[in-house]
Amino acid sequence: MNNLTPALKRLVERYQDWYRSFQQEPDRVIHVDRASSKDVARQQQHLFRKSVILKILNRELIKNKNNEIAALLIKELIRKRYLPNDSLPQDKVQRVQEIIDRQVFILGHAPQRQRGKTKAQLQNWLLSIAACEIERTLVPQKEKSLLDYTTEVMNQRLEGEALNELEQEEKETQIFLACQEVLLGLDQSVVAYYLLLRKFPAWNDPSQDQLIDLAVDIYSLWEEVRESLNHPRRKIRAICRKYEPSFLLLNDILKENLSSVEQLKNPNWTEKKIKRAYHERIEQLKHKLFRTALFASSVIFFLSLFSFSILKITHLTFLSWAVIGLSAVGLTVLTGLLTITVGPPPSKNLSLITMKVMRTIYESKQRTHSIEVLNYSNSASRALTALFYLLTLAITAIMIIWPLVSFELPLLPALVFLVFLSLIFTVRYRLEERVERLEVGERKSLLRNITEILSSPFRKSENWLTTNRKNYPLITGLGSIIR
Template identity: 35%
Template sequence: MSEISPAMRKLIHDYQFWQKSLSPDPEAINIKVDEVASKVASFYERIRKIVDWKEQHLMRRVAIERILKRRLLLRIKEQQIAEPFVFELIRGGYFPSTPIEKTKIGVIQNVLDKYIFILDNLKKIDIKDKNRGELYTDILGIAACEIEETLDPNFYFKQNALLNFVETIMRARIKIGERAQKLTEITKEEVNTQIYIAAQQALFKLDLPIISYNLIKRCYPFWNNASQGQIQEFTQNICIILEDIEKTLNHPLANKFYKIAERYDTPYLLLDDIITAN
């Protein structure tokens, strides 16, 4: 019998951790909703069963973005909006099977404060190629991704575990030809990033906001726990950061990486089902 590879062992370990994390903390105090909200959540759960993964999470993220945009427009300066924001999401049935602990409200407020700071300081930034409206929309989309991950971390953990596994396997298998190397001057780090993007697109059909968010976390590992100084520096360079992400997504070899990843998406998704079932 062949030995299990380190990458496979890590994937199995991550999935085991994910399975354990699904068990609710008996001491945690979860946010409860009223009966009407529960019925809405039940209806939403039935809808989820007839749409695919991408549509489910797109629906939820669009709702987060829409509600966030409205609450930011109506916000009084220095107002804490996390609690009504989270309650509105729960009442809307967007997290029907995910118990949300009350402690998450403070975490969400920190996330909101981070993006509010960025958005409030856009007027101080010299914007060249994008108008402020486009930049505002881009940042709001990234914020929605972080909020969703914060409220449903178990789902993201499992997704990222499979992505990391696929990236590790593809790194070992993909070799850049000498001609392509000369034409594109692609570096090893760029190859790894393109593999990472291709895995997201092929496996889960992830779209621009969430890939951008994942790239930010990859390039700035501190992002989810950024200090005020780090947030300020990030804000000052926001245009350059988003331009770099756009260039990365439009790399000349991006489509080739995607086609390679797409060949293997079915076996990896089957592997996901097998490990999850066991």
């Protein structure tokens, strides 16, 4: 692999180690007699599994005073088909129990209150971290290797006065976070867990002295993680997004060719694999777009019909059944049009993305990007930006509601219509995001600008819920469907 970049060589070695670890048959495995027949979509499985782990931890740590719940937790996950039966080695029980014991020790020796945070809040945060750690212990992910690689690559390509003002460690941390958010799409709890590992490398296996120090300083460490997560890195994310197609396809190639990955040094072989991975992703994308269009249209029809019917039945406003039916059909048709017209990238995208991936693999000297300002640094600028956003949203809403009211539609149904319109454009925005993950360059059009404006209320609400919600499987599942 002499032609590969040094960073990629290290990534390949990590993937090969990961592949070899799964070729070894464990001596003893965990068996459960009765497992449910429930199946979970592969791309959503880790989200559901992590949420269920958190739910079990919250429940069992209250009931079991001795905290010996690892075996119970694993067997419950197997019964519910979140883990395979007769597959996990027995030593996973001990490893999971060590994770639980560590969290319990930290909680037991941490101060009751510090830095404006209570112990109850600390417990919620630590258990969310524990759920991530347990989930990745039971089902090891390749994402950490890819994350280290993308962080190293982007760290070499980003420069500028704004980044130079940061300490090297903080600069690498912000790039590390941007790579997680943009390139891997990890949720906040997983991002926080990986950041915790970065700030405290001994987190997974601390000595007794380190564990005591960790318990005393846990509030400070939590605050460091929170401050890093809240740091403005909008422009770093924007540049990382340009490299998302390359990293996605590179990951696909490595994942599907672990036994023959040494062939990467052959450019012809690599080019064929890039095109194959791209075509497979495009086919998956087409099916996803079509399914989402059908699903969204059905949901909007029944939900709008139900909502307008409630307004009529409760006498909150006067609406004829004809108007209700026409509104529901109109919103459904609009949903179908706005979703079905989100097509895959143009044909020229294949050659562009092939060149980009080839450069990522073979060229040691890469183009650098300069960042002079990370984000708006003062409250006045942020306030002006927020005011401009609210004014734009208000003007757009008035332009939509005014014609509806002019046709003698009552104000309340018009507002409900506007809410559904925002929801429809949010679905379109998410579909466009999926397409852009494989597209080199940006899509710019009037419809794109309208989509961004009208979808912003739901998107901002979704971001808030992602940061502040409880981790229940139903909420997790709904969030993954929207995305």
